[in-house]
Structures are given as C-alpha cells and as structure tokens.
Amino acid sequence: MPGLDASFYPLISWFQANGGTIDESRFGLTTFPEEEGGRGAIALKDIPESHTLFSIPRALTLSTRTSRLPSLFGIDQWRKAAPDGFGLGKGWAGLILCMMWEEANHGRWAAYLASLPSQFDTPMFWSDEELAELKGTSVVEKLGKADAEQEYYKKLLPAVESRKDIFFPHHIPVYYTLEKFHIHGSRILSRSFTVDPPASGSGYYQDEEASTVNGSSHAMDVDELSPEATHEDSGDVDADDDDEEDEGIVSMVPMADMLNARYESENAKLFYEEDELKMVSTKPIKAGEQIFNTYSDLPNAELLRRYGHVDLLPLPAELGFATLSSDSRGNPGDVAELRADIIVDVAARSALGKQPDSSNPTNPDAIMEDLKGRIDWWLEMGGDDVFLLEPAASPLPDDLVSLIRLLTDDSEWRKAQERDKPPKAKADSDTLTIMMEVLEQRLALYDTTLEDDGATLASSADLPLRKRNALVVRLGEKRILHGLRQKVSNELAALASKAGDELAGGSKRRGEGGDEGRTKKQRR
Numbered sequence: 281m282p283g284l285d286a287s288f289y290p291l292i293s294w295f296q297a298n299g300g301t302i303d304e305s306r307f308g309l310t311t312f313p314e315e316e317g318g319r320g321a322i323a324l325k326d327i328p329e330s331h332t333l334f335s336i337p338r339a340l341t342l343s344t345r346t347s348r349l350p351s352l353f354g355i356d357q358w359r360k361a362a363p364d365g366f367g368l369g370k371g372w373a374g375l376i377l378c379m380m381w382e383e384a385n386h387g388r389w390a391a392y393l394a395s396l397p398s399q400f401d402t403p404m405f406w407s408d409e410e411l412a413e414l415k416g417t418s419v420v421e422k423l424g425k426a427d428a429e430q431e432y433y434k435k436l437l438p439a440v441e442s443r444k445d446i447f448f449p450h451h452i453p454v455y456y457t458l459e460k461f462h463i464h465g466s467r468i469l470s471r472s473f474t475v476d477p478p479a480s481g482s483g484y485y486q487d488e489e490a491s492t493v494n495g496s497s498h499a500m501d502v503d504e505l506s507p508e509a510t511h512e513d514s515g516d517v518d519a520d521d522d523d524e525e526d527e528g529i530v531s532m533v534p535m536a537d538m539l540n541a542r543y544e545s546e547n548a549k550l551f552y553e554e555d556e557l558k559m560v561s562t563k564p565i566k567a568g569e570q571i572f573n574t575y576s577d578l579p580n581a582e583l584l585r586r587y588g589h590v591d592l593l594p595l596p597a598e599l600g601f602a603t604l605s606s607d608s609r610g611n612p613g614d615v616a617e618l619r620a621d622i623i624v625d626v627a628a629r630s631a632l633g634k635q636p637d638s639s640n641p642t643n644p645d646a647i648m649e650d651l652k653g654r655i656d657w658w659l660e661m662g663g664d665d666v667f668l669l670e671p672a673a674s675p676l677p678d679d680l681v682s683l684i685r686l687l688t689d690d691s692e693w694r695k696a697q698e699r700d701k702p703p704k705a706k707a708d709s710d711t712l713t714i715m716m717e718v719l720e721q722r723l724a725l726y727d728t729t730l731e732d733d734g735a736t737l738a739s740s741a742d743l744p745l746r747k748r749n750a751l752v753v754r755l756g757e758k759r760i761l762h763g764l765r766q767k768v769s770n771e772l773a774a775l776a777s778k779a780g781d782e783l784a785g786g787s788k789r790r791g792e793g794g795d796e797g798r799t800k801k802q803r804r
C-alpha cells in the first residue's frame with residue numbers, strides 16, 4: 281500500500297475546519313504512480329458498500345454562487361453583455377475570475393486553491409512539436425485555446441480593469457494573467473462538477489445586509505443542489521438570462537476532486553443531501569485499493585483533452601482488436617470521429633468521375649455547389665456533421681449510410697426532398713464502396729500507421745508521457761477505423777459473391793433453355 285502523505289495535511293485540516301467531515305479510519309489521500317493517477321484516494325481499511333467516505337457542506341463548494349465576488353461586483357454588471365456589463369454569467373470566465381479573486385485575497389478557499397495542481401499534461405499546454413503527435417486525432421481541433429483567450433481579453437480583463445477597488449492593480453500581473461486564466465480553466469476542465477441551481481431566488485452570494493433581510497445566515501441557505509453531479513465542460517454556465525435559474529452551476533468541489541478515474545472502475549459517487557454533498561462507496565472496496573469516481577468512461581481522446589491522461593487497459597477479446605496491432609492494450613470506450621467534410625470530398629470526387637448527364641454536372645464548382653445544397657439540407661433536417669464510429673457497432677451507423685446515399689445518389693436526393701426525409705440506411709455496394717474510400721481518407725490524416733504505433737507502444741517502455749499518450753489516442757482511433765474497414769470490405773465481398781451467384785444461377789438456368797431465368801420484363 282502506498283505510504284500516507286503528510287503533504288495533504290493542509291488540505292485536510294482546512295477541509296475539516298470548514299465543516300467537512302472525513303472517515304479518517306477508512307479514507308486516505310496518497311500518491312499513486314503517475315500512470316495510476318498520481319495523487320488520489322485510498323481505502324485504509326476494507327470499506328463496505330454505501331459507506332460515507334466524506335461530506336462537504338454546500339457552502340464549501342466554490343462557484344459563482346458561493347463566492348462573494350459577483351455580489352461585490354454587482355450582479356447586473358456581472359451578467360449583462362457588453363457594453364452594459366461584462367457577460368460573466370456565461371461560460372467559465374466568471375468562475376475563473378472568482379478563483380483568481382479568492383486566491384489574490386486569500387479568501388475562504390485559499391488553502392484549497394493552493395492544493396490544486398498548476399501544471400497540466402492536457403494538450404492545451406503542449407508545444408507545437410508535441411501537438412504534431414496528435415495529427416489526425418479529434419483532439420487538436422477541439423482545444424479551443426484561441427476562443428479561451430478571447431474570453432480573457434474580451435470579458436475578464438476589461439472587468440478586472442474596470443474595478444480598481446476590487447482588483448488591486450498590483451495584483452493584476454500576479455493573479456489575473458492569461459497564464460493564470462489557463463491554469464484555472466484547466467482546473468475547472470479537469471475537476472469541476474456541474475450542479476443544479478437553487479430552487480428559488482438568484483442564488484448568488486447574499487452579502488451581510490441581504491442575508492439579514494432574508495433571514496439567512498450564509499450564502500448557501502438560498503442554494504439547493506441536485507442529487508447528482510457530473511464532471512462537465514459545457515461552456516455555458518448560466519446560459520440565457522431567462523434560463524439561468526434552471527442551468528447547472530459549474531462548481532469546484534473540494535475533496536471530491538481528489539478522486540481519480542479509470543474505465544469501469546468507479547467505486548464511489550457523489551450524492552447531494554439537503555445541506556451537504558456526500559461521497560459514498562458504491563461497492564465494497566478492499567484495504568489498499570484506489571477509490572475512483574469515474575467521469576462516464578470517456579474515450580481516450582476526450583480523457584486526454586480534458587484531464588491529460590489516457591486509459592491503457594487490456595482490451596476485451598470481443599472487440600476483435602487482438603490481431604490488429606502488436607500492442608493489445610487500450611481503452612474499451614474508445615471511438616473514432618469522422619467529419620462529414622471527408623464524405624463530401626469523396627462524394628465530390630466520385631461525382632467528377634461519373635459520366636455527365638443533365639442532373640450530374642461535371643463542372644467542379646457546380647458539383648461543390650450541388651453538394652453544399654445537399655449537406656445544408658441534411659443539417660437543417662437535424663443531421664450531424666460528425667459521426668462517432670464505435671468498435672462494437674454494426675459496420676456503419678445508419679445516419680452515416682443515409683448521408684452517403686444522399687450525397688452520392690441523385691435519385692435518393694430527389695426523393696429525400698420530395699418526402700422531406702433522408703434516404704433509408706441501405707448499405708448497398710455503391711454506398712459501401714464510397715465508405716471504403718471515406719475510411720481510407722480518414723486514415724490518411726495520420727502520419728503513422730497502425731502497425732508502427734502498435735510496435736512503438738509495445739517496445740518503448742520509457743516514452744515521454746505526452747508522446748506516449750498521443751500514441752495511445754492515435755492507436756485507439758486507428759484500431760476502430762481498421763476494424764470498420766475490414767467489416768466493410770467483408771460486406772462488399774459478400775455482396776459481390778451474392779451477385780456472382782445470382783448471375784451464375786441466371787445464366788445456368790438460361791443455358792438449360794427453361795423459362796425460370798427470365799425476368800418479368802423478358803416474359804412479357
């Protein structure tokens with residue numbers, strides 16, 4: 281069992297001094313090896329199911345509702361969009377500003393904030409060279425670094441500069457920098473929980489005067505949290521003003537965020553009660569085992585983007601990956617994303633290669649214009665522009681087959697418009713042939729092959745962490761794409777052999793001189 285670690289004492293004593301309770305006989309914090317999550321929670325003794333490991337008073341969660349800052353700043357100014365306010369009720373900028381201000385002023389959460397990591401292995405912090413290892417994966421385009429920086433320059437910094445009485449100028453280069461913005465943003469991304477808003481009232485922190493008027497003794501008296509919390513990174517904390525009271529509140533939840541995650545290993549869960557949140561075991565946990573609170577078994581690309589780690593476990597045989605590469609470990613929850621623009625490209629090339637007729641112009645611009653019309657129609661009908669390919673799925677998702685037919689079959693496109701309904705998901709040989717090409721194009725986005733990646737992972741035990749994690753993400757996606765390509769190829773072969781049989785059967789029967797081989801038309 282890893283040794284108990286004195287570096288956690290400041291966090292634990294702050295937590296307990298502020299009303300948090302811990303079953304210290306059973307629940308401990310320790311440092312596991314990096315690949316098992318680093319700092320995390322451990323069972324000190326056997327823990328039965330449904331046992332409360334620790335509890336957190338609602339007021340100890342940190343959000344835009346519990347920090348004093350939005351009230352101090354003025355809720356109207358906080359929420360209203362520019363030029364009347366700073367739009368801090370939407371997105372994460374408001375919570376980030378609360379975290380910055382609490383840290384700068386050594387507020388209630390100072391000891392908690394000091395215990396949080398300031399360095400991350402999420403790709404947001406990778407160099408260009410490291411990011412190049414992720415080429416072809418869905419991670420890079422979702423980093424959103426530029427959008428985050430817009431939030432900093434357009435909302436947060438103007439708000440800070442507008443109130444020298446709250447944000448002291450000498451604090452700005454220390455606590456309100458772009459670097460700090462990314463650090464707090466990454467803390468939110470990797471450890472926040474989304475909780476339901478108060479049932480009544482605005483729920484923002486009530487200052488002393490307001491509390492007295494309301495008869496409340498502290499901010500959280502007006503707050504009420506849901507019985508469930510999830511790690512979440514949806515951007516809109518408060519959404520539209522009208523909806524604000526119904527939206528979940530992104531909150532930092534001390535102690536609950538010390539638990540690591542691993543695919544299908546969850547053994548504890550956070551529950552809400554009237555006045556507190558409780559971390560409760562969901563199964564018996566043996567002394568020495570890690571206590572996990574898993575965030576919905578995400579694929580490795582998402583784990584890496586949000587949390588900076590990947591799951592590398594033995595893969596179940598039924599996924600059929602055993603023969604695909606020399607390293608058979610990965611994340612059973614992996615998926616590969618396929619963007620519709622690859623399908624449009626392949627459809628355009630296929631249209632260019634066809635014989636012209638009146639409805640199938642060969643002019644590349646006209647073809648692109650025509651395809652744009654089809655894809656716009658598809659999106660208006662509620663279709664997706666990104667498809668999730670799963671290992672255990674039947675060869676092709678229905679909506680993907682439907683889109684391929686819409687884009688490549690002129691009569692299906694006409695019928696779809698007449699009926700106001702996308703084509704049926706019929707995977708005929710034309711559709712499967714396009715799908716093969718789509719998968720080839722998708723695989724061509726990577727610089728390395730599946731075989732190379734499998735061999736590197738199997739043979740290099742000491743790869744740098746970021747390089748290794750990028751490799752694991754690529755490998756997981758490629759396994760799915762290769763597996764799917766194999767299935768499509770098998771289906772094409774089966775269709776070809778069926779067509780061959782039918783043809784052979786037909787000519788045989790015709791050769792016998794009977795009537796059976798003739799079609800109805802021939803008979804007539």
Ligand SMILES: C[S@@+](CC[C@H](N)C(=O)[O-])C[C@H]1O[C@@H](n2cnc3c(N)ncnc32)[C@H](O)[C@@H]1O
Pocket residue numbers: 314315316317318319320396397470471536537538539540541542586587588589590
């Ligand atoms: C909710 S926090 C858990 C506490 C964290 N280990 C700490 O030191 O504060 C989530 C972060 O822990 C790490 N982590 C969680 N599960 C992991 C795992 N299975 N393997 C590696 N790192 C993990 C990742 O850095 C992730 O961003």
